[in-house]
Amino acid sequence: MTNKRKVLGQYPTPIWVSDALVARHFSDLDENDIVIDPACGPGSFLSAIPDHVPAVGIEIDAAIADEARQTGRHIITGDFQQVQLDFQPTVIIGNPPFNMKTVDGFLHRAHKLLPDGGRVGFILPAYAFQTAARVAGYANEWSLMQEMIPRNIYPGLSLPLVFAMFSKDRRRTMLGFALYRxxxxxxxxxxxxxxxxxxxxxxxxxxxxxxxxxxxxxxxxxxxxxxxxxxxxxxxxxxxxxxxxxxxxxxxxxxxxxxxxxxxxxx
Ligand SMILES: C[S@@+](CC[C@H](N)C(=O)[O-])C[C@H]1O[C@@H](n2cnc3c(N)ncnc32)[C@H](O)[C@@H]1O
Missing domain, CATH: 1.10.10 (Arc Repressor Mutant, subunit A)
Structure with missing residues (x-):
């Protein structure tokens, strides 16, 4: 495995997985939404977003950003945590690198960008939710939902995985979490x-x-x-x-x- 692949967490999601997750959790998207995949890789989630729903990919690796352009979507080369954006997304969806500093940086930026009611849907390692204090910190800013997904959707991966939804609303619900608060x-x-x-x-x-x-x-x-x-x-x-x-x-x-x-x- 190359070092760049490891450092940037370059593990693309199989298209059937992004299709199934978008159908399961984002079937309500329409032309008034703007979706961002903040770490779009070759563009698996972008391909799963229906054509009539505006979607933009962000990718730090220029060569992979070029690949993602084959989806026909607008791709910005850069770091999602810092890149300049001249539009407001309503939904942020993807599979960020499994590095908690980056994941937290992504969530922080997402919270700033999204309007009330905006949502983030991320594939994450289950360890993102292993301590009470970390989850309570997320729950101060978002309503949370998580469900387990099979780790072997990525060949060779040995980490338990979840699909997590962070909703920017005032309800502060926690679905699929017990005893954290x-x-x-x-x-x-x-x-x-x-x-x-x-x-x-x-x-x-x-x-x-x-x-x-x-x-x-x-x-x-x-x-x-x-x-x-x-x-x-x-x-x-x-x-x-x-x-x-x-x-x-x-x-x-x-x-x-x-x-x-x-x-x-x-x-
Ligand atoms: C796990 S892959 C997932 C790609 C895609 N979302 C998918 O599910 O197929 C993560 C991607 O994020 C890119 N990446 C890593 N750090 C990034 C950052 N700070 N901003 C934007 N992209 C980043 C990597 O180059 C890699 O292509």
Whole structure:
């Protein structure tokens, strides 16, 4: 394998794959859209976009950009992260190089370029979504959807693959993702509560509430408990607040209600 091929991630997508992905996720495209493939290679996705839908390819490698011109589409030679564009795309679709710095650079540029409602559809390695903090970062800017696709659509590839959709809207939905926001929140809790939560013995939320109540002098309001457990780093989903309320209700023998929203450790 040549070094350039490796560095630039030059692995073209089989046309049947781009056809199937465009049909599955972008069947609504019409002449009012403008599609960009930001790393178009020889032009697999460009060939899959119906002729009546405007589409432009961007490709950093001049020789490959020439190949892509055979699709009949306008091809700009350059780096998608920096290239000058005098139009606004509505959809960005493709298979960027599997290098997370480049992928994040592409998403950053895409977010700046797209109007509200604009979408990005990328083939990505599954490791793009392996940590909670990375995905929570994406979810702050986009609604997310991902689905697994077979890795052997690329001969010899040994990485699990996904097709991911990033939608620039206010819904901030996460389809095909579970526990990412929660994991990010748990990681943001003060260390003493993280330690209790990673202990393998006993009902962890009961242990967390007990520890917090002890630190608050044996009695506390629900609001005090939230503030104590959250610490100085406000978290985003606060799913754990519901866990605290549930725990107070469930372990009534341990947490005695002594007033409106006020509890003490039962003796
Ligand atoms: C994995 S290939 C995919 C090509 C095409 N999207 C497809 O699916 O067939 C990635 C392509 O992106 C090009 N490329 C790499 N970095 C780029 C960048 N920063 N801007 C534009 N193109 C880039 C590479 O030369 C390569 O042709």
């Amino acid at each position: 929660e994991a990010t929140d748990v990681q943001a809790l003060p260390q003493r509560y993280r330690e209790v939560m990673s202990s393998s013995a006993g009902p962890v939320w009961k242990m967390v509430v007990e520890e917090a109540m002890k630190r608050l002098g044996g009695k506390a309001s629900v609001t005090d408990l939230y503030a104590e457990i959250e610490g100085e780093r406000p978290t985003s989903t606060k799913f754990w607040r519901e866990a605290i309320r549930r725990t107070l209700r469930r372990y009534a023998e341990s947490f005695e209600p002594i007033g409106h929203g006020l509890y003490r450790i039962a003796i």
